Amino acid sequence: MHKTKVVAVLLVILMLLAAGCAGHTPDTGQVPGTGGKVQKPPAQSQSVSLVEPGEKKGPAGLVAATVTRVVDGDTLVVRLKDGKSETVRLIGVNTPESTREVEPYGKEASAYTRSRLDGRRIWLERDVQERDHYGRILAYVWLEPPGGVDPAEDVIRSRMFNAELLLKGYAQVMTVPPNVKYADLFVQLQREAREKKRGLWGLKxxxxxxxxxxxxxxxxxxxxxxxxxxxxxxxxxxxxxxxxxxxxxxxxxxxxxxx
Ligand SMILES: [Zn+2]
Structure with missing residues (x-):
């Protein structure tokens, strides 16, 4: 009798917990596909600046890095100048899942990013927030430096990898305020890809x-x-x-x- 009661209470607690999680994940504005994985949030004091003290920022505050591994379509591991390894999540875009679960076009997006970036020298531009909850650096990835803080649209289209993913239909727009420097343009690039049924936009x-x-x-x-x-x-x-x-x-x- 007593035991049954305890079990019943535990069950209710478990159900509440499960319901709470399930109801929470899809609408947090977090990166999809990371919900179930428990990752240690970065301690504030651990936060490492993209630009080391004393180092002169480039014209757009860019930081050079080398891609050592492509995790999936929108996530990379890079090596910074000081030899430190960091995970980078591209800002403003989301490619279909290809790791924990496979969504349509996920493998293609992943393969595309790998073919374009693996081993390559890139330049990282940050927005308002330097990192996400998982401690990943949030960045716009430049294939060549744009040459100014406010690059022209044709420069963004031809040199920024986040824009390239949208234009080719490998990613969808994912706007997470306050990191919205290029959000309006990204929506426009997505519309172009959609109208031309490029990549994932060709799926039914x-x-x-x-x-x-x-x-x-x-x-x-x-x-x-x-x-x-x-x-x-x-x-x-x-x-x-x-x-x-x-x-x-x-x-x-x-x-x-x-x-
Ligand atoms: Zn829904």
Whole structure:
């Protein structure tokens, strides 16, 4: 009797915990595919500046690095000048999963980034936040230095790898404020790729909906019957007539309902 009661209480706690996790993951604005993995958050004091004290910043505050490994389409391991190894997550873009689970076009995106960047010399540009919760450096990856803090659009198109992934349809826009320096242009590049059905945009879309629900906080959008969409607080709710409208507003498709 007593034992049963304890077991019942434990079960309820477990269920609550599971529900809490499941309800939380898709809408945090975090990088998809990292939800289940427990990673140690970086201690504040561990934070290492991209630019060492005393070192002169380049014209755009760029830091040179060499790519030692491509983890997947949007994540790299690089070696910095001081010999230190760092993981870099590209800002503003998201390629389909290719590691823990495989999403359509994930392998292609991963192979493309590997073919372009493995072993290559690159230049990292940071935005407002230097690192994400996992301690990865957040960066725009330049194949050649842009030659100024405010590069022209054609320079971005031809030299920045984040832009290249979007233009070729290997990535979708993923806007995580406050790192939004190139967010508007990224949405435009994504639209071009989509209109030309490049890469992942050539894949067939599962059935269209009469409308979609956007979450202004997480910047994700959902099918009307998605539980995460329905859980969106009324104040954050944005209605889109089509998925194109949501994509052009810079919203990212939900990982669960795949709108
Ligand atoms: Zn959804």
């Amino acid at each position: 879309v599962k059935e269209r909906e009469p409308y979609y629900i956007g979450n202004a906080r997480s910047r994700k959008f959902h099918r009307p019957d998605c539980e995460y969409g329905r859980q969106t607080a009324p104040g954050n709710r944005v209605r889109f007539a089509t998925r194109e409208e949501a994509l052009d507003a810079g919203y990212e498709p939900c990982n669960a309902c795949k709108p």
